[in-house]
Amino acid sequence: xxKEAWVxxxxxxxxxxxxxxxxxxxxxxTFTSVAGENGQAVDWLPLLGPSDLPCFVERLDHQRNFKSAxxxxxxxxxxxYFDPLxxxxxxxxxxxxxxxxxxxxxxxxxxxxxxxxxxxxxxxNVRVSPSGASLPKEGAVSHYYAARETDAWPLEIGKxxxxxxxxxxxxxxxxxxxxxxxxxxxxxxSEGAERVPVAILFQNxxxxxxxxxxxxxxxxxxxxxxxxxxxxxxxxxxxxxxxIERGLYRREAHAMLETWRDSWFEEGMRVFYILPRAxxxxxxxxxxxxxxxxxxxxxxGRVELLAPWMKQEIGGALASGDxxxxxxxxxxxxxFLREMSGEGGEPALSDRARQFLQAAYAxxxxxxxxxxxxQ
Numbered sequence: 001x002x003k004e005a006w007v008x009x010x011x012x013x014x015x016x017x018x019x020x021x022x023x024x025x026x027x028x029x030t031f032t033s034v035a036g037e038n039g040q041a042v043d044w045l046p047l048l049g050p051s052d053l054p055c056f057v058e059r060l061d062h063q064r065n066f067k068s069a070x071x072x073x074x075x076x077x078x079x080x081y082f083d084p085l086x087x088x089x090x091x092x093x094x095x096x097x098x099x100x101x102x103x104x105x106x107x108x109x110x111x112x113x114x115x116x117x118x119x120x121x122x123x124x125n126v127r128v129s130p131s132g133a134s135l136p137k138e139g140a141v142s143h144y145y146a147a148r149e150t151d152a153w154p155l156e157i158g159k160x161x162x163x164x165x166x167x168x169x170x171x172x173x174x175x176x177x178x179x180x181x182x183x184x185x186x187x188x189x190s191e192g193a194e195r196v197p198v199a200i201l202f203q204n205x206x207x208x209x210x211x212x213x214x215x216x217x218x219x220x221x222x223x224x225x226x227x228x229x230x231x232x233x234x235x236x237x238x239x240x241x242x243x244i245e246r247g248l249y250r251r252e253a254h255a256m257l258e259t260w261r262d263s264w265f266e267e268g269m270r271v272f273y274i275l276p277r278a279x280x281x282x283x284x285x286x287x288x289x290x291x292x293x294x295x296x297x298x299x300x301g302r303v304e305l306l307a308p309w310m311k312q313e314i315g316g317a318l319a320s321g322d323x324x325x326x327x328x329x330x331x332x333x334x335x336f337l338r339e340m341s342g343e344g345g346e347p348a349l350s351d352r353a354r355q356f357l358q359a360a361y362a363x364x365x366x367x368x369x370x371x372x373x374x375q
Contacts, residue, residue, distance in 0.1 A: 029078030039178035046331035071170035081152035087129040099171030106160030189220035194276035247296025
């Protein structure tokens, strides 16, 4: 009995020491969805958007562009940073029960096949150390690289080297935050068991910026369009502070905002919200061996809304063939067109508008592919 107790004590001590050496692991990511007329997240497909990832990123079954696939929630750019106390080797597994992992880097030890409905990805023997070979970088401009601007230790798997573990995916699950747009404003509430720590209604209408923040959200709250005010920089500072409050280091929070600098604040209306940590752990169960002494997982939900002024603008552009206006709505245009049709089908685009948009996206994709892959 004494011997068994001593062995157990030694084992616990070794495990505790390993956990201590693992230090801190911090993760951030984004869940992007589009709200239908009733506030429920709808199945949507980006309108021929080009891939925005470097060529060295791995893809499920070597698919070139998972942006051209239907899904309810797009899990965008989660990254895991490591800040150990000394060089260490770790193993990491992320499960995605209601989705599939579509892109990742570095090379994974295993990932679910394309035919599977229950996603997962695993990295084994990840060597984390403060020095080593240079990081890969290709010629094309990509928001992927902004995530490197932190104090995290680099990591290696085989010949692959990066500042973080990166993955991305498509999900088919309900979104707890509901936002219903009416003629005067937006009714926002949460249907989840946990209160939403903070939700921010944001609008960019022709460059005029406005937003309103709501804290500890559950019951319905009506936000009037007239109540939206402020500017980009105050909002960026507010979001950065919220991310830091939930466990990210300042440079990590800043890297997240820089990653989405061009996308989060583009033309349109949307709700940003911080997911409760319990929700993140349910949607994306994570295991790390040895376990870190401190783990932060900070995910931002982004819900795109179709405001009355957007309907008018899109409808007028369709009628006149104003492709420049349609192009401003980028990857969300197809979802908005389906909602405006009222029957789940896409209303007819004018031939000129369709041809212009298809050509523009194809050209952008070819230019990015050529620049990043050296073709």
